[in-house]
Amino acid sequence: MSKELLKGNIAMAEAAVRAGVEAYFGYPITPQTELLEWMSERLPALGRTFLQAESEVAAINMLYGAACTGARVMISSSSPGISLMMEGLSYIAGTEVPVVLIDVMRGGPGLGNIAPSQGDYNQIVHGGGHGDYHPIVLAPSSVQEAIDLTVLAFDLAEKYRSIVFVVADGNIGQMMEPAELPPMRPVRTEYPDWAVRGSMGQARHFLSSIYIEPKDEEVANYRMMQVWKRVQENEIRYQEYYLDDAEITVVGFGTAGRIALSAVRNARLQGVKAGLFRPISLNPFPIDELEKISQHTKKLLVVEMNTGQMLNDVQRAVKGKIPIDFYARLGGIVPFPDEILAEILRINQEEIPLEGDPRQRWMKRFAPVINWKN
Template sequence: MSEKVLMKGNEAIAEAAILAGCRCFFGYPITPQNELIEYMARHLPEAGGTFLQCESEIGAINMVFGASSAGVRAMTSSSSPGISLKQEGISYIAGAELPAVIVNIVRCGPGLGGILPSQSDYFQSTRGGGHGDYRMFVLAPNSVQELADLTLLAFEKADEYRTPVMILGDGILGQMMEPVVLPEKATITVDKPWATTGRGKRGKNNLVSSLFLNPEELEQHNFKLQRKYDLMKEKETRWESYLTEDAEVIVVAYGSAARLSMAAVNMAREQGIKAGLIRPITLFPFPDQPIRAQAEKGTAFLAVELSTGQMVEDVRLAVEGRSPVHFYGRCGGVVPDPKEILEKIVAIRALQEARSESTEGGAA
């Protein structure tokens, strides 16, 4: 096991990508992810890879498309407005079934918005983002250690499912420093017989394409993609449950909002409120199951996001009306004080108690 080192989140992603065997990185400067491309510029060539700063976000994602077609592990990173520009390429990558890792260190929008932390790209990440019927495997780390670990996982799953994988962070995670034990250098075991590497002695040509003019063929292709997403739901859903066993109020939050929410849950426990936290680690596939299981017990939920409410829709879909779902969010780069979240938890608990008293009264 390697030594603990203190690293910035953005740099941990970059180093983990190199350890994961990423050999082509194509990027474009945008705050707050610049440390990532700068780290890649310094260190990827040392590892025998190619770093290229591109003419545009569109150029970058299409170079990823090309390098991935050629069978190598390839990556790009950006922040929200840049990711919007990459959507066409991401759709093509999904359609052509290419592995690719895309990092989005989210900043606030819409438009040019601001450079401060935000979680307002949840819809864009989990609902496809580009055109067509596809999904992206989306990972939401909440610490520098997880940024490194999940970057490794991202490359593995991208290859395994031949699909674009997004690592969704924000300025808090990208800029913060925490100790990290870097993962071991990956041994790549996945075979890529489909890659366009030149026919050589293969005997048949390979074609990377997302074009299907025959409707039946394209329907089958779409069904194939959906089966892949179903398999991800079955096998790849990841989450963390914190103090949920006896919880009467459960906060659902991911990434940096989960860190803030965990502080609020700890404060609530100190006050004797049975609060817990479910932290989705994969946003697609979303962890419906643990949320539904708690909903069946009637537990109230509080979705906390650095947005006006996007993930909360997935919480509601998981709960399916079985129990109340509340929401608390700040946006525009305003990061809530855990005390604000605590106030919401206290209010929800008070509401629960008032309800149960009135039910008892009504039974008389």
């Protein structure tokens, strides 16, 4: 295989095709529609299932049905569509069937806009649907990583019978850059024991999220936590840049992390010992790794394209041991590397208090940027 110039949405779609996806269901929504369009051409040509549903509500329930057959299945959408899928997702979680979802996040809340955002972090990482469940959440910062994580998502989904999200933002979905696609895997011909495919002379199968006796639901919830414990032990993913001697560590995921890397490199050129920690698995979150970093770096700067949703998880890891500052652009605005660089340089000069809310301090600094008048 060689590198090609690929658009993120199409790269993720083709990666799924090559990972052996058997069925895709979706509904058009910007900025992920190219993914659906790609699937509409590729999957029928390969004799696999593509269906444009009447809504995201229907699409997620089609996915649920197809997942119950043990087939490799995927769905994609963008923020408002993902909100509509939360009911079905909760049922999928409760039934413990593997599915892959791609969320190409856009500005919100509400109809918002179609520009890149990271505003769905809490909804996806910390729940969204009702009840107790934990999806695996992976965040790419390049087209290549989007390809690799999409393939990984299918393997993890099946290994843990889990929901796996790939959370890209409009930037990753719409951007074109050179990347290499994986070789085509054959579609599998054997299905797991739990799959509902008609009894075909064997024992009857039944799949459901219903546990009408609370004592049974309690056991089911406990079992799911046992699975989640294994995920936490084995599936933490992150990337470190220039952290060996970093005094200021920037923490950012996805597009924000990628832009922060440019800022970190520029800071290095100016003699500032900056580094970057980029969580790839947002769930499970690399808590222990961040805690270790907080033991040998002096200050943290969390950069996000939301109002500090991951910041809470970083604070949980750092436990108030070192000061944290926060920087964000909101509502579909992508930060420039220079904005983050300015923050790194400021932090390098200023003392940051250990106490107080980094978000509140950022709001004060940020007000002039949007000409906010009190």
